Amino acid sequence: MVNMAFAGRDALIVCPYDARLDARVLTEAQRTHPVMMREGSRLPSPRYDDPLVVIDELNLPLPPVPAHAVAIAYHGNACLAEVRRFTAERAAAIGLRPGRVQELVVAVNELATNTLEHTSAGGRLSMWSEQRMLVCQVDDDGHVVDPLASRVQPAGARGHGLMVVNRLCDLMRVHSRPGRTMIRLHMLI
Amino acid sequence: MTTPVDRLTPGDHICWPFRTDDERLTTMLEFVGAGLGAGEKVLCFTEEIAPRTLQSALAERGVDVETADALGQARFHTADTSYLATGRFDAEAVLDGWHRQLAEARQEGYAGLRVIADMAWAARRPQVDGTERLAWYEAQASRIFADAYATVVCMYDQRLFPGDRLRGIAAAHPAAVFPRTGDDWHPRLRLVRTTDPAGLRLIGEADRACRDALEAVLAGLAEDLPAGSPATVDVSRLAFADVSCAAALVRTAGALPYGMRIVGASAALRRLLDMIGAEAPGLTVLPADGVSPAAATGRR
Numbered sequence: 453m454v455n456m457a458f459a460g461r462d463a464l465i466v467c468p469y470d471a472r473l474d475a476r477v478l479t480e481a482q483r484t485h486p487v488m489m490r491e492g493s494r495l496p497s498p499r500y501d502d503p504l505v506v507i508d509e510l511n512l513p514l515p516p517v518p519a520h521a522v523a524i525a526y527h528g529n530a531c532l533a534e535v536r537r538f539t540a541e542r543a544a545a546i547g548l549r550p551g552r553v554q555e556l557v558v559a560v561n562e563l564a565t566n567t568l569e570h571t572s573a574g575g576r577l578s579m580w581s582e583q584r585m586l587v588c589q590v591d592d593d594g595h596v597v598d599p600l601a602s603r604v605q606p607a608g609a610r611g612h613g614l615m616v617v618n619r620l621c622d623l624m625r626v627h628s629r630p631g632r633t634m635i636r637l638h639m640l641i
Numbered sequence: 642m643t644t645p646v647d648r649l650t651p652g653d654h655i656c657w658p659f660r661t662d663d664e665r666l667t668t669m670l671e672f673v674g675a676g677l678g679a680g681e682k683v684l685c686f687t688e689e690i691a692p693r694t695l696q697s698a699l700a701e702r703g704v705d706v707e708t709a710d711a712l713g714q715a716r717f718h719t720a721d722t723s724y725l726a727t728g729r730f731d732a733e734a735v736l737d738g739w740h741r742q743l744a745e746a747r748q749e750g751y752a753g754l755r756v757i758a759d760m761a762w763a764a765r766r767p768q769v770d771g772t773e774r775l776a777w778y779e780a781q782a783s784r785i786f787a788d789a790y791a792t793v794v795c796m797y798d799q800r801l802f803p804g805d806r807l808r809g810i811a812a813a814h815p816a817a818v819f820p821r822t823g824d825d826w827h828p829r830l831r832l833v834r835t836t837d838p839a840g841l842r843l844i845g846e847a848d849r850a851c852r853d854a855l856e857a858v859l860a861g862l863a864e865d866l867p868a869g870s871p872a873t874v875d876v877s878r879l880a881f882a883d884v885s886c887a888a889a890l891v892r893t894a895g896a897l898p899y900g901m902r903i904v905g906a907s908a909a910l911r912r913l914l915d916m917i918g919a920e921a922p923g924l925t926v927l928p929a930d931g932v933s934p935a936a937a938t939g940r941r
Contacts, residue, residue, distance in 0.1 A: 529812065
């Protein structure tokens with residue numbers, strides 16, 4: 453994704469890798485870096501691969517939502533208020549502090565809004581806690597085509613949705629393929 | 642028992658989808674009765690129920706509709722004599738008509754204007770030119786009614802309007818009475834233009850359900866507010882604002898000749914404005930207490 457985000461820009465990015473690292477990590481690094489520097493000399497990476505191919509390979513389904521998660525299905529604009537109420541109540545009960553609850557509500561509302569914008573079937577919101585984190589996931593039958601959608605600031609005043617969600621949360625994970633999108637948000641408690 | 646009609650106040654422009662003839666009749670009777678009871682002028686646009694039938698049903702409920710009619714306090718119209726008076730749906734002409742109706746009612750000294758309209762004509766006569774602009778028209782009407790004088794209910798028969806079309810129409814109203822509405826219903830969003838300071842007050846929650854109404858009212862501020870000072874947008878009673886609301890505020894600030902001051906933003910909204918519009922021209926964000934702009938812009 454770094455390759456795509458910086459494509460066509462005047463930037464030099466050097467990522468030092470310790471040669472004693474696991475061989476798999478080093479092989480992967482050769483796939484994701486177009487140029488290798490070793491003992492002062494620059495060589496094209498023999499294993500460099502199209503970023504979209506690598507991203508697609510790593511676009512794996514997220515671990516399943518635990519059975520003890522609380523969940524709510526939503527469908528239609530009228531449900532958004534209910535989604536927000538559910539998020540605020542459950543997040544507070546899990547122990548997220550009030551300021552963070554409000555940010556989570558904005559993030560979840562945005563994901564649910566995206567569902568309504570891009571699908572006709574509605575979606576499902578689940579929430580649970582995991583170690584010291586609140587985790588919630590939105591599932592729908594849409595497809596987020598652009599892997600950079602939540603990573604790069606758009607130029608105009610539109611299309612900020614996923615970027616804002618990503619910045620509001622401590623970690624955002626996405627798995628999307630045609631007919632299926634799951635987006636998981638993590639907030640430290 | 643309270644009904645949504647009891648929760649309405651001047652400035653509301655409500656989309657009211659319904660499923661049964663009974664619900665249509667009850668809502669119209671309650672609304673007209675409440676308006677006349679409050680001494681407001683009432684305009685009733687009826688389509689599937691004949692004006693005469695409606696008047697006698699009102700009389701049966703003990704509403705003195707005859708006197709109201711004679712005094713000009715109540716007026717009953719059909720689409721043919723109003724929306725479609727020109728033989729087509731001329732959205733601009735109808736919007737101009739609302740400006741005149743508001744001015745007239747004010748001039749006559751009424752405390753407010755109540756409007757209820759059965760919009761069935763727009764579905765019953767799809768061949769009529771201009772009905773495809775209904776959602777645009779409703780969003781523009783939200784601008785006109787945002788001056789806290791008129792209480793407006795637009796009734797949409799769900800048996801006539803397909804769900805997709807109705808969703809777009811509903812989003813052009815600040816609030817809708819959705820089916821299965823409970824006793825705790827209140828308008829999701831209220832948009833009230835203010836004169837001192839010149840601007841707009843947002844009350845309630847701004848999300849996708851009212852997006853087009855909000856965007857139209859914001860985009861119209863340049864024209865609807867007196868020139869010469871920044872627009873003050875009071876969000877101290879806005880309990881929730883989504884990303885697209887924040888983006889619309891940023892866009893509007895940039896388009897207004899004297900910019901925009903946002904007063905009373907919650908921490909969450911300040912964060913959104915900061916992410917989307919930190920460098921936006923024309924935008925000043927003041928904290929909830931309304932002082933110390935430098936400390937309050939949320940810039941980190």
